[in-house]
Each structure stands twice: as C-alpha cells, then as structure tokens.
Amino acid sequence: MASFVIEGGTKLSGELTPQGAKNEALQILCAVLLTPEKVTINKVPDIRDVNKLIELLSDMNVEVKYLGNESYEFCAKDVDIDYLETEEFRKKASSLRGSIMILGPLLARFGKGKISKPGGDKIGRRRLDTHFIGFQKLGARFLYEAETGMYHIDASQLKGCYMLLDEASVTGTANILMAAVMAEGKTTIYNAACEPYLQQLSRMLNAMGAKISGVGSNLLTIEGVESLSGTEHTMLPDMIEIGSFIGLAAMTQSEITIKDCRIDQLGLIPETFKRLGIQMEFRGDDIFIPSQDRYEIETFIDGSIMTIADAIWPGLTPDLLSIVLVVATQAKGTVLVHQKMFESRLFFVDKLIDMGAQIILCDPHRATVIGLNRQQKLKGIRMTSPDIRAGQALLIAALSAEGRSIIDNVEQIDRGYQNIDKRLNALGANIERID
Structure with missing residues (x-):
C-alpha cells in the first residue's frame, strides 16, 4: 500500500x-473486441484501472502494441474465449468494475459471455440490472451463480427490439449499444445515457461500420450489421x-x-x-x-x-x-x-x-x-x-x-x-x- x-x-x-478520459477509455477499450481488424486508440490515460483492463484484454489473446505518445494498437483477431472459464479471469475481472463492459462486445461477436461480479469504488450499491435486462430484451439468456459470483450469458440469437431503460445508466447503455450493433434487425434504446463518453463510443462504432443514429440524445436507433472493421479513435x-x-x-x-x-x-x-x-x-x-x-x-x-x-x-x-x-x-x-x-x-x-x-x-x-x-x-x-x-x-x-x-x-x-x-x-x- x-x-x-x-x-x-x-x-x-x-x-x-x-x-484522456478514464470513463470513456473503459468503454472504448472494450469495443476493440467487436472486430478482428486493428484498432488504434490515442490519448489512453496511464492509470491503474485502464492498465488493468488492457492487461485483461491481452490475457484474452488480444494483440496489444504500445505505439508511444499515449497511443495503442489492438487486434482482437484470435480472442481466447476459453480464458473466461479460468480462475485467473474471475479474479482479474472481479477487481475491475470496467470489466463488465466486455460483455456487450463478446455477446455481439461470439454469442456468449461470462463475467464475475465486478469490483470498483466502495460508494454504495451499483446494480447491474440495466445491463442484463437490456441483454435479455435482445434475446440473451443468463444465469447467475451465487456461489462463485459469476454471470453466464447465452446470446446465440440476438435480435433487435425496442427497449425503455429503467435508468439512464452510462455503462449499461454502452454495454447494450455494443451488443446491439451486430444484432439482427433494428434496436431502439429510449432513456439512453447521452454523456460525451457515449457520444464518443457511438462515433467510434459508426466509424467501424455500425449504423447508430440519435447520437447525443436519449433515443438511440441501431440498425444491426454483420461485421465491423478497424478504425482509429482519439479520446476526449x-x-x-x-x-x-x-x-x-x-x-x-x-x-x-x-x-x-x-x-x-x-x-x-x-x-x-x-x-x-x-x-x-x-x-x-x-x-x-x-x-x-x-x-x-x-x-x-x-x-x-x-x-x-x-x-x-x-x-x-x-x-x-x-x-x-x-x-x-x-x-x-x-x-x-x-x-x-x-x-x-x-x-x-x-x-x-x-x-x-x-x-x-x-x-x-x-x-x-x-x-x-x-x-x-x-x-x-x-x-x-x-x-x-x-x-x-x-x-x-x-x-x-x-x-x-x-x-x-x-x-x-x-x-x-x-x-x-x-x-x-x-x-x-x-x-x-x-x-
């Protein structure tokens, strides 16, 4: 200590x-899992939470290259999904609240995901219901193991839908948005968070080939696409x-x-x-x-x-x-x-x-x-x-x-x-x- x-x-x-913005970084870094192509991210803050998330991505077999001057290149071509089954993953993910946002990209691209109950600041209850209700509305099924604190999600057939979020959760909106970009059909998210972090994430996803409209408002419309490509993004x-x-x-x-x-x-x-x-x-x-x-x-x-x-x-x-x-x-x-x-x-x-x-x-x-x-x-x-x-x-x-x-x-x-x-x-x- x-x-x-x-x-x-x-x-x-x-x-x-x-x-660079910490809260934006935790979303943007998870979004690299959505594509097998290279993604370059600039102005990445050198802070503990961000570095732990980059380490977690590397452990999942994402290629991580530091380019200097606060810039990184990521390539999630060969993601090791089996790593999610390990005790090491459970411990690392549970120590970082931002790890919850790997779920949306994993569900969108691989149709399944697993996460432990994440940690973070001790500032009171920070429920995850918005994330999981949104995933469920898209067609995912999940199981929570109370003994291990692990969430298991099956999202093999995600389909677009209309949803009204019970709270304008920033991380919840980001997670659902990343899950919806490759879901079949149209997704409408009402009462979406519209913080600059969400606007930045939406712009990055659109640059990767997503079709998101309503950026900056609390009503997002997403037309699902089959795949996303690489891009370059600079954080606020x-x-x-x-x-x-x-x-x-x-x-x-x-x-x-x-x-x-x-x-x-x-x-x-x-x-x-x-x-x-x-x-x-x-x-x-x-x-x-x-x-x-x-x-x-x-x-x-x-x-x-x-x-x-x-x-x-x-x-x-x-x-x-x-x-x-x-x-x-x-x-x-x-x-x-x-x-x-x-x-x-x-x-x-x-x-x-x-x-x-x-x-x-x-x-x-x-x-x-x-x-x-x-x-x-x-x-x-x-x-x-x-x-x-x-x-x-x-x-x-x-x-x-x-x-x-x-x-x-x-x-x-x-x-x-x-x-x-x-x-x-x-x-x-x-x-x-x-x-």
Missing part, C-alpha cells in the same frame, strides 16, 4: 494538460480531471492554466465552479484560473442557500461532487451538496471535519458546507482514501492545509489520475510518495 506525504499551504503555478480530455484542477487552483490560491480542455464537451462543469465564486477565463480551448484571495458562493435569485446536485447528462456528473464539497469548505457562504446517485459517497467528510471544515452530514446523500472564508486554514492530518474521487478531494484539501498530511491507500487515486503527484510537484506542490 502506498501513501502520499503532503506539505500543504504552497501556491502552485503553471500549466496542466488533462489526461478527462472532464473530471479538469474539474479537479479548477477546484485545486481555487483552494490553493494558485494561478493555473488547464490546456486543451474541449470546453464544448464540459457541460455544466465550468458554470458550477463559477457558482462557487471561482473566476476563470476561456482562452481558446484553454481554461485560465487566476489566483484568488477569496471566493464567494452564490445564492439562488430569491436569496436561498445554493444547492449543487448531480444529475444525468447534461446535468452535473456525480464524479465531481466530492471536489465541489471540498472547494466549498474555504469559500464564503453556504452550500448544500446533494449526491443523489450513490449513498456512501459523502462519508469521507469526516476526514474534512477532522481537518477543521464546517460540514453537517444531513444523511447519506446530503451535506451542508459552511465555508470558512479562509478565516481558518484546514490542518494536516492522516487519512485514508476511500475511493478515486474522494481521494482526489482529500489531496486537494491536504495541499491547501496548514502543515503535513498523510493520505494512505493512494492506489485508489492512481486508479483515476495519471501520475498526479509528479504532475502537481512540477507546479510547485510538495507531495512525496511512500510505498
């Missing part, structure tokens, strides 16, 4: 370029990392430029941080954050306390609420943070309270933050990262705090942020990694 030792209270300065910059850097700049009173942000794909993220009082300038496709002594949370028009909540796209992504919460601790004003999707994601606030933040955890989904307006600095403590996003929020808190902080279990942060300690140290941070 690794730890970060952070000396806080230092202003940072310089430029940061966001990594990671919107969660961009939001994290905006919050980092404000908390540490730093002047930072975030490069190549694809601002047109960020949705409400910039506006949400502006509501917290954070100044920013758009310079082409870069975001410039000036050093601010103070920032003040807006109120609603009638003067009531601001509420910031997550929502399906184009609402605010839930992955940034941990960052919003920690940034609010040093603002002037009060905000209610409402995390609707996961019931355990706000439990990390006890660490912020120990650091001196004024937070009332109302229930598992809501926390009221009373900003300190920099009248009192957070103080360094020892803490443990519970998940990717909370871990990054705690790192931001530690960088702004007075004194030394230690964050244990930083492998959780490594799952989503590429070489974060080295990149921030290049801007003047003082972060030491201890194994």
Whole structure:
C-alpha cells in the first residue's frame, strides 16, 4: 500500500494538460473486441484501472502494441474465449468494475459471455440490472451463480427490439449499444445515457461500420450489421480531471492554466465552479484560473442557500461532487451538496471535519458546507482514501492545509489520475510518495 506525504499551504503555478478520459477509455477499450481488424486508440490515460483492463484484454489473446505518445494498437483477431472459464479471469475481472463492459462486445461477436461480479469504488450499491435486462430484451439468456459470483450469458440469437431503460445508466447503455450493433434487425434504446463518453463510443462504432443514429440524445436507433472493421479513435480530455484542477487552483490560491480542455464537451462543469465564486477565463480551448484571495458562493435569485446536485447528462456528473464539497469548505457562504446517485459517497467528510471544515452530514446523500472564508486554514492530518474521487478531494484539501498530511491507500487515486503527484510537484506542490 502506498501513501502520499503532503506539505500543504504552497501556491502552485503553471500549466496542466488533462489526461484522456478514464470513463470513456473503459468503454472504448472494450469495443476493440467487436472486430478482428486493428484498432488504434490515442490519448489512453496511464492509470491503474485502464492498465488493468488492457492487461485483461491481452490475457484474452488480444494483440496489444504500445505505439508511444499515449497511443495503442489492438487486434482482437484470435480472442481466447476459453480464458473466461479460468480462475485467473474471475479474479482479474472481479477487481475491475470496467470489466463488465466486455460483455456487450463478446455477446455481439461470439454469442456468449461470462463475467464475475465486478469490483470498483466502495460508494454504495451499483446494480447491474440495466445491463442484463437490456441483454435479455435482445434475446440473451443468463444465469447467475451465487456461489462463485459469476454471470453466464447465452446470446446465440440476438435480435433487435425496442427497449425503455429503467435508468439512464452510462455503462449499461454502452454495454447494450455494443451488443446491439451486430444484432439482427433494428434496436431502439429510449432513456439512453447521452454523456460525451457515449457520444464518443457511438462515433467510434459508426466509424467501424455500425449504423447508430440519435447520437447525443436519449433515443438511440441501431440498425444491426454483420461485421465491423478497424478504425482509429482519439479520446476526449478527462472532464473530471479538469474539474479537479479548477477546484485545486481555487483552494490553493494558485494561478493555473488547464490546456486543451474541449470546453464544448464540459457541460455544466465550468458554470458550477463559477457558482462557487471561482473566476476563470476561456482562452481558446484553454481554461485560465487566476489566483484568488477569496471566493464567494452564490445564492439562488430569491436569496436561498445554493444547492449543487448531480444529475444525468447534461446535468452535473456525480464524479465531481466530492471536489465541489471540498472547494466549498474555504469559500464564503453556504452550500448544500446533494449526491443523489450513490449513498456512501459523502462519508469521507469526516476526514474534512477532522481537518477543521464546517460540514453537517444531513444523511447519506446530503451535506451542508459552511465555508470558512479562509478565516481558518484546514490542518494536516492522516487519512485514508476511500475511493478515486474522494481521494482526489482529500489531496486537494491536504495541499491547501496548514502543515503535513498523510493520505494512505493512494492506489485508489492512481486508479483515476495519471501520475498526479509528479504532475502537481512540477507546479510547485510538495507531495512525496511512500510505498
């Protein structure tokens, strides 16, 4: 287990370029299984979850070639389906939640699949019903073995159909979409997720020969094709990392430029941080954050306390609420943070309270933050990262705090942020990694 030792209270300065989008990468990498031809993917983030998925694909006999400069070439010409029967596959797949998305491509191309109950962040229940109900509607039959935690799926005769998803699940939509692209006939998915990740996946599949219309909306129509070809795809910059850097700049009173942000794909993220009082300038496709002594949370028009909540796209992504919460601790004003999707994601606030933040955890989904307006600095403590996003929020808190902080279990942060300690140290941070 690794730890970060952070000396806080230092202003940072310089430029940061966001990594490729983690959540997009987990979908795009699984899509290489849909074709026996070569697929080149650019801007692949060098993070733990992505690297584990690439390793899993390699174990399935997918040819993987690193081309340099964050680019990979994949060729799934001779996929070893029998590998799914091994204990090694069960262990590796169960340690990575993104592994669930190999199912759609496997069902589409090989007519069968097998997966163990996947792991991931401990942020509450994350059910898989949407995935399996969608597969069933396409004609798949599945069996869950409670003793081994394995799902067995027979999809030898997938046929297109109409389906109304019970929730606009991003991974569920992606999985069903990949299963449907080679199903017989037409598939219509209503209440589909429409995040930029899904739009990117749809564009990649269309470039491979799929026939998907309605991209960017919650109504997708897929005309099944017999086969898909190779392609080249470049991933978006990671919107969660961009939001994290905006919050980092404000908390540490730093002047930072975030490069190549694809601002047109960020949705409400910039506006949400502006509501917290954070100044920013758009310079082409870069975001410039000036050093601010103070920032003040807006109120609603009638003067009531601001509420910031997550929502399906184009609402605010839930992955940034941990960052919003920690940034609010040093603002002037009060905000209610409402995390609707996961019931355990706000439990990390006890660490912020120990650091001196004024937070009332109302229930598992809501926390009221009373900003300190920099009248009192957070103080360094020892803490443990519970998940990717909370871990990054705690790192931001530690960088702004007075004194030394230690964050244990930083492998959780490594799952989503590429070489974060080295990149921030290049801007003047003082972060030491201890194994």
